[in-house]
Amino acid sequence: MTNTLARIAIVLALFALWEVLSRMGIVNPRLLPSASDTLATLCDLLRRASVRNDLLVTATEVLAAFALAVPVGALIGFLVAENRYFADVTKPLLFFAFSIPKSIFLPMFILVFGVGFSQKVGFGFFSTIFIVIMSTTTAVESIKVEYLTVARSYGATAIQTAWRVYLPSMLPVLLEALRISMIFNLTGVILAEMYASRDGIGHQIATWGENFQMKQLLAGVVMIAVIAIAFNEMIRWVETRCSHWRT
Incomplete structure (x- = not known):
């Protein structure tokens, strides 16, 4: 409190x-513009059907990219951590790919997917998956070998080991990773909307910026910040509920 x-x-x-x-x-x-004027502008924007529709479009793209990136990235990260040879080969490549600014690949996504839903979801997925892979790899490697040895010595099946050992040990790290990955995901989708899009809140923010509509621009920034904070606090709440699983 x-x-x-x-x-x-x-x-x-x-x-x-x-x-x-x-x-x-x-x-x-x-x-x-003053904070009070910006907040008043934000209230006015939220009353507009077009802005609410753009928020819905962005939310759909963000959730779709996140829903794809998390399980795919978690699976790849698990395979990397469980196979030493695979890890030795791929880890340097993953760190290299993670260090490259993702925005330079945005024109490629436009060429491949065009300007639309697929392009923004694809770029959001691409912006998110590397942090999910690296976080999952770290989470798996943080599991104590003694736990796995005890579970296997008692004849635990693969599913039981995953449910009773892997998940409780990995969950706190993974929840922290989800908070970080959502930031990358939201940033990727907004950037894709600002670069080339016909709808979405990122497109609106880019339009306000190009027309020097500072009240609307700052109101849009505050709007995105509130959404990011709300998701962050939701994950933080889940994380506190799972704190007893920390080892």
């Missing part, structure tokens, strides 16, 4: 500083 209140206090302080800087003219109000 204390941590939550501290976070809320920090956010309120930042908004207060934002308001003061703009209202007192320390920062040009045309460049940085």
Whole structure:
């Protein structure tokens, strides 16, 4: 409870500083509209059917990319961690691929998938899968060998070992990875919408920025931030519920 209140206090302080800087003219109000004006603009935008439709489009793309990237990445990460030879071969390649800015591949996705739903989901998937693979690999490698030895010595089947040993040991690390991977996923989809799209909240934000509509632009940024924080806190809540599985 204390941590939550501290976070809320920090956010309120930042908004207060934002308001003061703009209202007192320390920062040009045309460049940085006040926090109150931005929040009023946000409320106005949310009343528009077009903006709500764009939010729904973005949410659908983000969830689709996330639903594909997490199981595929987790499976690949598990295979990498369980096979030493495979791990020695692929780990350097994974770190290399992870270090490359994903935005440089966006034109390729447009050429392959065109401008539409598949392109944005595909790029979101591509932006997310590497962090899921690496996190899953780390989670599997963190399992104590003694646990597996005891389970197998008692004749546990593969399914029982996965359910009773792997999952409880990996879950706390995986939940932390989900929070991080959603950031990559959301960023990838928004970037794809800003680069080439006919709908989605990223497309709207790009349009507001190109037309120097700073109130709408900042309102869109606040909107995305609230969505990201809400998901982060939801995963954090699940993580606390599973804290007894930490070893």
